[in-house]
Amino acid sequence: MTYRNVVAAVVRALAAETINSAGGNDFEPKVQCAKLKGEIIGKDASQLIDCMVHSRLHKALTNAQWLALVAKYSTHSERKHEAIIHIAKKITSPAPERFRHAAVVTWAIPKLPGAQGKRSTSVLPEAWYVLSNWCDEGRPEPTLYRWRTAIRRNLESMVNDALVAAQEVLDAEGLIENRAA
Template sequence: MTYRNVVSAVVRALAAETINSAGGCDFEPKVQCAKQKGEIVGKEAAFLVDCMVFSRLRKGLAPAHWLALLAQYSTHTQRKHDAIVTIAKGIKSPAPERFRHAAVVTWAMPKLPGQEGKRSTNVLPSGWYCMDNWVDEPTAERTQYRWKSAICKELKAMVDGALAEAQAILDAEELISDIAA
């Protein structure tokens, strides 16, 4: 199995963790069952590759890059939350800590058009997206936008670096398709 691009590989690998009801990349029972029938093919083979990519990325990426991918793409709520908290603590900004944390949270879980928490996606209450709620003391709107812009730029650079590193890992494993779809 090969992936179309690095983002689809990362998304599938991170989603593999939450596919089964037990949580985690629990592929061994599926593999054992498939071995009894013969060759591992179809969904079981794809799931096995997704789990392998998860493991390979987890071990091969720098910790900061791994956290950036978890915060941006993970569907595992607790891992995403832990990554957000860790990243928010490491962001360099003159903004107060609460502002930095809220900026990272809203970057990792952006407001989706038409979403009011009625679907199964992670949607924050609308108050989270109002920057005036991110500071205790009144701060000029331009200053808040400058802080948020700088934080988002740093976060985008982290994800871009992580995707470049993941691309190198997946290219070495020959898991990215050369054929454009």
């Protein structure tokens, strides 16, 4: 199995830890006639590769790179929140701590289209996305926007660095499709 690109690989690998194969109404037989004894095929093989990629990336990337990817792409709520907290503490900005935290949270859990974000289970209350709620010091709005822009630029840079490192790992493993133009 190969992935289309590094983002697809990272998203699938991070989602692998939230997929639960226990229970459900799986009426298809687990053993297939065409399958060799002990052979893993289909969605089970894809799940196994996703788990191996998760492990490989977690070991190969620095902690900062790994946390940036988890904060941006993970669907595991606890791990995502842990990564957000860690990143918010490490981010450098002249903004107060509460502002930095809110900027990282709203970057990692963006407001989605739809009525009150009902398209997603991981959406924040509307007040989280109001920039003036992030700072009690009465700073001018241009300052708040400048701080938020700088923080988000820094966060995106962290993610881009992590994706470059992940691309190198996945290329070395031969897991990214090579499409000739």
